[in-house]
Amino acid sequence: MAHVNPHFRQLPGSYLFSEIARRTAAYQEANPQAALIRMGIGDVTQPLAPAVVEAMHAAVDDLAAAESFHGYGPEQGYGFLREAIAQHDFAARNIAIGADEIFISDGAKSDCGNIGDIFSLDCKVAVCDPVYPVYVDSNAMAGRAGDWDPAAECWTNIYYMPTTAENGFVPALPDQPVDLVYLCSPNNPTGTVLGREALERWVRWANKHDAVILFDAAYERFVVEEGVPRSIYEIDGAETCAIEFRSFSKTAGFTGARCGYTVVPKALVRDGQSLHGLWNRRQCTKFNGASYVIQRGAAAVYTAEGEAQVEATLDIYRANAATIRAGLEAAGFAVYGGVNSPYIWCKTPEGMGSWEFFDLLLNRLSIVTTPGAGFGPAGEGYIRLTAFNSPEATAEAMERIKTHFA
Amino acid sequence: MAHVNPHFRQLPGSYLFSEIARRTAAYQEANPQAALIRMGIGDVTQPLAPAVVEAMHAAVDDLAAAESFHGYGPEQGYGFLREAIAQHDFAARNIAIGADEIFISDGAKSDCGNIGDIFSLDCKVAVCDPVYPVYVDSNAMAGRAGDWDPAAECWTNIYYMPTTAENGFVPALPDQPVDLVYLCSPNNPTGTVLGREALERWVRWANKHDAVILFDAAYERFVVEEGVPRSIYEIDGAETCAIEFRSFSKTAGFTGARCGYTVVPKALVRDGQSLHGLWNRRQCTKFNGASYVIQRGAAAVYTAEGEAQVEATLDIYRANAATIRAGLEAAGFAVYGGVNSPYIWCKTPEGMGSWEFFDLLLNRLSIVTTPGAGFGPAGEGYIRLTAFNSPEATAEAMERIKTHFA
Incomplete structure (x- = not known):
């Protein structure tokens, strides 16, 4: 049965x-x-950028001829895209993230949903309230959420952190043991951001408690104010406590094309194991790489x-x-x-x-x-x-x- | 921690x-x-079919203009592709599978790897030996495989079914309780197929024991011999005991483009719950649909x-x-x-x-x-x-x- x-x-x-x-x-x-x-x-409603369209057409043509055909690509994504990301999204902002710490996927939703595969089922999860439902539902499916309390509209084993006007949309540090913390900045749904000081506080806390921050930066390209971190890796020490999710969806109009990426620093170790190695193993087993056509389009986002x-x-x-x-x-x-x-x-x-x-x-x-x-x-x-x-x-x-x- | x-x-x-x-x-x-x-x-090494290439170019052009732009698509896939599949892969062969029982994805590997999400962790898993490693590794990651025995090169809690020349590459029915059975025909790696009689035996067994067959038909388009089933749904009763995985990878050269699909019949119920509903919930939570460009290309496979x-x-x-x-x-x-x-x-x-x-x-x-x-x-x-x-x-x-x- x-x-x-x-x-x-x-x-x-x-x-x-x-x-x-x-x-x-x-x-x-x-x-x-x-x-x-x-x-x-x-x-999004605006069309893809002409440079992206051109790159996708060229990639489709690559697949149309035996000499330029691309079959299975690397599960982690093509070097041309990982390197463009490392250069433009990180090195150009003085952030030390290697191309081989970047995993290309079909979107941040998949990665946010699947990242739980590499963690123990007994991890205690914290989320902001209000929150993007994927963080909660994917953990509920895995059994980390406890029971649903319909009156409170909460799961009994999820640690909810109110982020409201009252606290300036900055969640307070947990007052009880917590293992995995989802943070999203710029935030969905509140549209607010976590400043440098708040992120420094979270990174210190996570390193002290050996917690892991799952940082959703899907909207980072909307950041315009000076001094607002666009990546958690702008914070010293984040490389030993944080995984970051990024997306081409809202930033380059890829909601229908599908492409995102996840950064797992090699310095991030728990239980003596490299989370980079674990995520690599997960992706190699349960994912076969993002579409070549779409990865070529995403790479064009980084051309001038x-x-x-x-x-x-x-x-x-x-x-x-x-x-x-x-x-x-x-x-x-x-x-x-x-x-x-x-x-x-x-x-x-x-x-x-x-x-x-x-x-x-x-x-x-x-x-x-x-x-x-x-x-x-x-x-x-x-x-x-x-x-x-x-x-x-x-x-x-x-x-x-x-x-x-x- | x-x-x-x-x-x-x-x-x-x-x-x-x-x-x-x-x-x-x-x-x-x-x-x-x-x-x-x-x-x-x-x-594969041969290029995409010209009709597929043309459809992908047209789809890229759709994304290049606001009037024809496609953002988030249905998590289950676009109707145009689900209906083409239902018509050509099933109705045309007198198999009653509805378009809404078909879930489009970025490939059969993802679906084979992720399907375990909807089953209890205490399910006992059976695989053929030799076997496509994804079935085993994805269950090992979830904790269903027990311990790895390096001497035997086996997991202690996986039920291995030898499929060799000695038994005509047809695995024998299990002699102990088993809940999930992976069958692959045409088979990777042996290249052999399961005939109608063998599949009928398996379907009878699965229905009798309330087991679920996870049927990998990624290579079905290579079937040329009359009478060899191309889908497990050619067998009466399969709709109450089987999930089928299909792929455009080997059959239409999509290993780099990425597209596949999974059939979960609405009649498939365990513990009083519809597996169709469970898979739909899983996909809506942890997947955002396959690329519009690639789905358009896949649909062109079904044109004359x-x-x-x-x-x-x-x-x-x-x-x-x-x-x-x-x-x-x-x-x-x-x-x-x-x-x-x-x-x-x-x-x-x-x-x-x-x-x-x-x-x-x-x-x-x-x-x-x-x-x-x-x-x-x-x-x-x-x-x-x-x-x-x-x-x-x-x-x-x-x-x-x-x-x-x-």
Whole structure:
């Protein structure tokens, strides 16, 4: 009798975006004339950079001829991409990360979800609240989360760290033993960043306790402010306590193309074993490398041409984020994030729940957002808006909000 | 203190192909003039079909313009590909598999490696011996394999089923309780197939014992003989006991492009839970869909043009396999596989170990093969040859073998 993984049974449905879709569809059906503006889902809308497109076409042509054909590539990714990353994302910023410490994948979600394979099932996991659900759900599936408490909307064995306006969106160090800590900066969903001092505190703590920080930097290319770390490896000592996840999804429009990477420093050792070696073994056994075509496209992001084109696209999203911030503030809301991030985290009006505010914006202003409560209990009282719509639609949405609330 | 997964510690190094590479490099260095012919690794060499290339170019162009841009796709894969598969790989062969029972991925290796996520850790696993190492290693990492016995080169808690010439390469039904059974047909490494009767026996057994068959059909498109099942779902009752893995790698040259799929029938239920639902939840949490560009390319395999082009390429490999079979037989060897498969499994000369025969072929004839012992204890006494080299090199290799041994 093949038994199933018992830990799936307690997983609550991943109901957030389907519930948003359901309410949006109902509204649209009732109001077919309404000009809906979608600011809910965090997916890009601008096309790939021309340099990336050109590189992908060339790579497809490589596969079209026997002389230039590429079969199985290295499970860790091609040298041309690992070296471009090491050079541009790290060496150029004086961070010592070797090309062979970089593992290319089909995306940061896969890596964030799969990284648990290399850790013991008895590791105690800490996450920020609100949080990107993958960190929690992947650990719940593995059995690290304990039981689901539907009343508290929490897992009994996950250590939740509230990150709210009250603590400046900087989680406090744990007051109990914790082994694996997920940190995300620029943060999804709050759009806020962890400054150097906060990261230094976390790195000191992790090294002292032999914990491991799983640092999600998928949005690092949105960082514009001087002094805000774009990588945890800007912090001394991070190489002995942190794994970093990166993505080409939001930064270069690869949400459909699929490419990301994970840095596992060789200096990172637990139980006398190299985590680099463990992740390499995991990837060699359960992954066969990212697509050659897509890796060629990703490498073009690091050419002078590609970099300029990608920045120009990011500037569109950044300008949208500024429009949203300014619009919400002008309408009298307390607003966070949106400076080094495509996400804006907005406090709901006094006494209004996040689903209630979601419904108000949908039903009165035809604007789709994401209720903060969907990201965890401490997300209650906020909504998330994303900067990925067109500049025109973004501006129009803010006009509606200012007119209604100001 | 973050502890690592203790089950990685006992994993023996994945040393087979690196050891082959080491010995080959040493030979080449000592014999720089030798005209080496590689028949060891199972990677394709022919380019992608023109229809596939055209579809990939068109898909890249889709991503180059905002109007046709594709961001996040469905985690389960695009409808256009799932429907093409359901139609051509199943409905056209009178197999009732719905498009929504098909999960597109970046390759069969990922799915074979990740499928264990949905099963209990106390499941007892059975594999054929010799075997594709991913089935064993992924379960060893999860903790289902027990301890590694270096003398026997076996895991103490894996149930090994010898599949050798003695039993016609058809594993016997287990004589003890077993929960998960990996079957691969056409088989890697032996190149042999499981006939209808053998599969019917396995399906009856699995349904009777509530076991689950994990059926790897990555090489199904090489089947040419009438009556040989290309899918386990050709067998009545398989939909309540089997998951099937498929790949575009060997069949359409996607080893570098990356695409595969997994079928989880909705009728497959264990512990009262739908495995389809569990796999869907796993994929939605830890995977973000295969690349849009590559899925478009894969869909072109099912056009009339694409299908003809893919078959023409397969015919090159099939002719190579026939050349190898005929050459080895003419040289006096006992040969298996190579009819419905790109792999030929050749008995070593009386009393000669598989590494010894490997060395002989390398050092005397400059031919690289794979020693059967690398796939498990019951692979001792065999070598594997692959049909993926050029027709010219394949013929030349057989001339050398015939001249030397006949």
